[in-house]
Amino acid sequence: KNQVEQSPQSLIILEGKNCTLQCNYTVSPFSNLRWYKQDTGRGPVSLTIMTFSENTKSNGRYTATLDADTKQSSLHITASQLSDSASYICVVSPLEYGNKLVFGAGTILRVKS
């Protein structure tokens, strides 16, 4: 069964600190792996999209890595800001199902001042 598991479930860090969110998946083969940021009450916003052949992708202070051998991805946030407080969702697109994406439950990040 195609699954995406994220850890930790929630995380609290101090402003200015770095953090890393984890995503383990069983989806195989897959087309791409995506990270989204979702503010409370808003729609998700794309941070990065990586194909199976890429192993890193950056978007400002956000850097995603992908290890297709171990089926793991991570999202690293550098120099966190209060506005980084949100839910971060890992999403995997199976190769054969088009837009029938498999979603992780998300990691809720809270950045404190």
Place this chain on the structure above:
Amino acid sequence: KAGVTQTPRYLIKTRGQQVTLSCSPISGHRSVSWYQQTPGQGLQFLFEYFSETQRNKGNFPGRFSGRQFSNSRSEMNVSTLELGDSALYLCASSHLATGELFFGEGSRLTVL
């Protein structure tokens, strides 16, 4: 460039009623997909439309239906509402070339 627009943003219904939600995609995007988001289940795929045809469907009962019009705007309908249908319903559009999803702000449905 305008983003994905969903209406209404909030609505309250009672059990047994039906509801129709609307989604206007980004100009030029012909693929529209719908998702249900609840605290317990997270984001779950409902269905996807491309050029007025349903291309994929998630594991939801037949009470959930949708359609897409020739201008790519899409609607989803939920009939015979149940308490468990209370959720944030998200619509996303994508360009065929990139596949990147752009989400709307969602329609928050509360069923009493």
